[in-house]
Amino acid sequence: xxxxxxxxxxxxxxxxxxxxxxxxxxxxxxxxxxxxxxxxxxxxxxxxxxxxxxxxxxxxxxxxxxxxxxxxxxxxxxxxxxxxxxxxxxxxxxxxxxxxxxxxxxxxxxxxxxxxxxxxxxxxxxxxxxxxxx
Numbered sequence: 001x002x003x004x005x006x007x008x009x010x011x012x013x014x015x016x017x018x019x020x021x022x023x024x025x026x027x028x029x030x031x032x033x034x035x036x037x038x039x040x041x042x043x044x045x046x047x048x049x050x051x052x053x054x055x056x057x058x059x060x061x062x063x064x065x066x067x068x069x070x071x072x073x074x075x076x077x078x079x080x081x082x083x084x085x086x087x088x089x090x091x092x093x094x095x096x097x098x099x100x101x102x103x104x105x106x107x108x109x110x111x112x113x114x115x116x117x118x119x120x121x122x123x124x125x126x127x128x129x130x131x132x133x134x
Contacts, residue, residue: 027088028056038066046070048077050094056078069096076102 027066031052040049069077080094097105 025090026056027085027090029088032056032061036063040066044068050077051079051082053094055084056091063087072096074099079101108127120132 004086036052038052040051043049047068048071049069050069053064054061055064056062075096076099078094078097081092082089083092084090
């Protein structure tokens with residue numbers, strides 16, 4: 001399916017000079033502001049609420065208000081989030097992901113968080129032992 005879309009895009013671009021824009025990854029040196037408080041409207045059948053978020057445009061953060069997304073059976077909506085990497089901030093874009101794939105990703109992230117917590121606990125115990133020896 002993706003191959004067909006890419007092939008069709010390439011054919012259209014070659015024939016009509018249309019370019020297909022790619023979504024660039026943006027790294028920002030300043031953390032995004034705290035999320036705004038939004039009043040979430042009552043649930044709507046067949047829709048998922050996409051919460052508002054800070055986007056980075058033209059060298060500054062802009063608030064994008066929450067909105068309703070039409071449900072996609074078998075998929076889970078993932079809201080955009082800002083992640084710090086090596087002292088810079090990167091936005092993981094939103095969108096629909098296969099529900100099973102999303103569940104696996106969340107489980108993997110939870111395992112990584114637990115590993116990091118255990119590492120921190122071991123380091124703290126090591127420091128306490130070294131302090132006790134002094």
